[in-house]
Amino acid sequence: MSTHIDLNDIQGNIVKGYGHFGYPKARYIFYRIKECKAGRQFVQDINPLITTGVAWEMTAQSGENSAPTATTNISFTYQGLKMLGVSRLSLQSFPEDFAMGMKERKDILGDDQTSSPQHWDQIWQGEAVHIWISINGKSEDVVEKRYQAICDILANTNQGVEQVLGHTGDQGETNLPYQSASVIYKNGKPQATEHFGYRDGISDPYFSAASGNPDRVIGGGKPTRGNPATKEGWEPLENGEFILGHRDEAFETPKAPQPPLLAFNGTFMVYRKLHENVGSFNKYMNEEGKKLEGGKELLAAKFSGRWRDSGAPLTQFPTEEEAKAFGDKLSAAEKKLYMEQPNPSAPTVAAYTKLRQQLVAFNYDHDLDGSRCPMGAHVRRINPRGALEDGKTAFNTPGALVNRRRILRRGLPYGEVKDESSNDGNHGIIFMVINASISRQFEFVQQQWINYGNDFKLANEKDPLLGNHNCQADGGGKMILPNDPKGDKPPHFCAGIPRFVETRGGDYFFVPSLTALHMLAEGIVDPT
Amino acid sequence: MSNIAGKSYAMNVVTPAKWYLTWLNKLFFGFVQLPGGAAYLKGLLTLSLIHYARWAIVSPKQFPHLDPSQPKETIKYSYMFFFSNFNGSWAQYVDSFHTAIPGGLDLFWTKNVKYPKSVPLQPFHAYITYNQVWTNHYYNAYPLASSNDVKNAQHLSGKLRAFNDVHSNDDPQDFQQAYNALLLEVQGAISIMEPTPIISLSAQAVEERLSHESEVNSA
Structure with a gap:
């Protein structure tokens, strides 16, 4: 079967994490449709602004870079499709998870206690939003310019479509008109980290249609039984895991809404605003870190599976010294690459690529007991890389229990940490997921791998960083950090882990193809 | 059901x-x-x-x-x-x-x-x-336990009994050393058992209805 995909027909946010492509600023804007015709007019007028998946260098004429200064993408909730006049027959062919929306799925997602919908931003309190629009830009100015262009289009609907206010902001505002997001700047320099200080967005699944460097299959594809440090160790995931209408890992086209042309080249997106309790995190690291031989940085690495500064995987770099030596080499290579832009020399690129690969080109076969990277560490949970086979050649493929659970992560940090010892304020991550099935991919990972531990033989142990640890006074999460079974040190027990991450809102969206957007705008979706 | x-x-x-x-x-x-x-x-x-x-x-x-x-x-x-x-x-x-x-x-x-x-x-x-034939009555004696939990508990219980037999009269220092060695040996089998995450909203609804009815009946 062909793995060719028409990238002109696919929205750009599916194949590109804009943050990694030099678009550090973003806004997410939500709308409600009051009147069907105005809604369709709005979609029609937005269409020319939509960024497709076409690789920018491919369309470059005579060496000019074709990348736009700002990008725009659009998606719809179930209620949004309904307001656009999509017929009941078609609506009923959409999956239950999407039709219900995120708020109603709170028990599946573990959005309880401080994460429950009553604590979400104002915008999520009333009836569902209908449309999500994103703008990513190289600077705040171009984002603002694109935003104004969209405001003009909105004005043409004569209130037939309204922008939904109600985002919480940095100064305590509760009624902002959009959600801003941005990479974090330190001393004016952009950082690759989120607010806890972890280098983020290192590993994203690699699938056949993914634009970009084919070497990214290493560590990003699905595991084979080959050497994980080489291309032989990995194969691209099937496109159908992320894009409807194409073959998936079950050797079929995924279940999709009707008519087929509405779903073809579309996908589903999860939008979540996740607040980070920086004060609790720093306090726990400082206090518990004192009890652990190796200290605070080792504890932070045991929780995540990667060292905070460099992102070096713990299973490959078990000591802080090794991680630091690697991190220094990586940042030197990054700096060199940056200095030589726009035309870096081949050896500079090769040196950087080789180091970058070490962040992802590994598995856990030599660490089955978890004495280096615990089974319960964040990155080992959300991408076990074949470790669920327990090191045996037991399954049809080492990725048997993993390949159908991969998600593309999109999004950026938001807000600013003003006081590192406080949880208060408005800062976290706008976390977005692209997947062909919200329940099979995102919800499964969230429920079974983040808020539970049975697949890792850890009973009810949760992801230490993202898990919905009990917030009651006597609550808190627990985690065992295994030690080398051949050594003489007992495992370390972490108790009373506070809830570090809280949900502040979100919903489920359908991301149509460019063709389907035209169909929606023209009102010609007919499944019969 | x-x-x-x-x-x-x-x-x-x-x-x-x-x-x-x-x-x-x-x-x-x-x-x-x-x-x-x-x-x-x-x-x-x-x-x-x-x-x-x-x-x-x-x-x-x-x-x-x-x-x-x-x-x-x-x-x-x-x-x-x-x-x-x-x-x-x-x-x-x-x-x-x-x-x-x-x-x-x-x-x-x-x-x-x-x-x-x-x-x-x-x-x-x-x-x-x-x-598939749907189940009308399904009794579970250990609703908090998965099969991994049961296997781990059996392993842990055996080791702990054997440890007790040998070390219960050790002096504190020897005991501590032996206990640490035991912890290391059983580190993969120690876990926390709590209720299951809700995997099905339909099953959750049935459960809530039945437990509500049984409360009403016993009141």
């Missing part, structure tokens, strides 16, 4: 097979129990969400005729009864079989009527759903 109790799901699937072909299924059942067939069982055993899985074939003549007054039935097929209890959702279980041991599955069900093969997934889902 629910197939779910605590952390467990009970699945019963009854599939017809032509009586003159079931020797193939039986041959495979016998084969996997021989040393050479262990590879097929290894996949099954590594799927740690499974409590147990059992296949039984009942030929037309074996169906019970309890009393002369029971009308005689004409049974055309042999039937393969598949029973399994597992942790997690229906989809997690069926999909795990489909991705982890598709070859073994196709041999277990080999020539059964209209068996579509385990790959691709949607026809296989349809086959299981069509032939």
Whole structure:
């Protein structure tokens, strides 16, 4: 079967994490449709602004870079499709998870206690939003310019479509008109980290249609039984895991809404605003870190599976010294690459690529007991890389229990940490997921791998960083950090882990193809 | 009525097979129990969400005729009864079989009527759903325990008893050392048991209705 995909027909946010492509600023804007015709007019007028998946260098004429200064993408909730006049027959062919929306799925997602919908931003309190629009830009100015262009289009609907206010902001505002997001700047320099200080967005699944460097299959594809440090160790995931209408890992086209042309080249997106309790995190690291031989940085690495500064995987770099030596080499290579832009020399690129690969080109076969990277560490949970086979050649493929659970992560940090010892304020991550099935991919990972531990033989142990640890006074999460079974040190027990991450809102969206957007705008979706 | 109790799901699937072909299924059942067939069982055993899985074939003549007054039935097929209890959702279980041991599955069900093969997934889902017998009553003595939890607890309990026998009268320093060694030895088996995450909103609704009704009745 062909793995060719028409990238002109696919929205750009599916194949590109804009943050990694030099678009550090973003806004997410939500709308409600009051009147069907105005809604369709709005979609029609937005269409020319939509960024497709076409690789920018491919369309470059005579060496000019074709990348736009700002990008725009659009998606719809179930209620949004309904307001656009999509017929009941078609609506009923959409999956239950999407039709219900995120708020109603709170028990599946573990959005309880401080994460429950009553604590979400104002915008999520009333009836569902209908449309999500994103703008990513190289600077705040171009984002603002694109935003104004969209405001003009909105004005043409004569209130037939309204922008939904109600985002919480940095100064305590509760009624902002959009959600801003941005990479974090330190001393004016952009950082690759989120607010806890972890280098983020290192590993994203690699699938056949993914634009970009084919070497990214290493560590990003699905595991084979080959050497994980080489291309032989990995194969691209099937496109159908992320894009409807194409073959998936079950050797079929995924279940999709009707008519087929509405779903073809579309996908589903999860939008979540996740607040980070920086004060609790720093306090726990400082206090518990004192009890652990190796200290605070080792504890932070045991929780995540990667060292905070460099992102070096713990299973490959078990000591802080090794991680630091690697991190220094990586940042030197990054700096060199940056200095030589726009035309870096081949050896500079090769040196950087080789180091970058070490962040992802590994598995856990030599660490089955978890004495280096615990089974319960964040990155080992959300991408076990074949470790669920327990090191045996037991399954049809080492990725048997993993390949159908991969998600593309999109999004950026938001807000600013003003006081590192406080949880208060408005800062976290706008976390977005692209997947062909919200329940099979995102919800499964969230429920079974983040808020539970049975697949890792850890009973009810949760992801230490993202898990919905009990917030009651006597609550808190627990985690065992295994030690080398051949050594003489007992495992370390972490108790009373506070809830570090809280949900502040979100919903489920359908991301149509460019063709389907035209169909929606023209009102010609007919499944019969 | 629910197939779910605590952390467990009970699945019963009854599939017809032509009586003159079931020797193939039986041959495979016998084969996997021989040393050479262990590879097929290894996949099954590594799927740690499974409590147990059992296949039984009942030929037309074996169906019970309890009393002369029971009308005689004409049974055309042999039937393969598949029973399994597992942790997690229906989809997690069926999909795990489909991705982890598709070859073994196709041999277990080999020539059964209209068996579509385990790959691709949607026809296989349809086959299981069509032939599944839903559970009306399902009792679970340990609703907080998954099969991994039970195995870990058994391991831990054995080690702890043996430790007690040997070290209960040690002096504090020796005890501490021995205890640390014990912790290291059993580190993979220590865990926290709490209620299951909610895997099905429908099952949750049934559970809430029943517990509400039982509260009302006992009030």
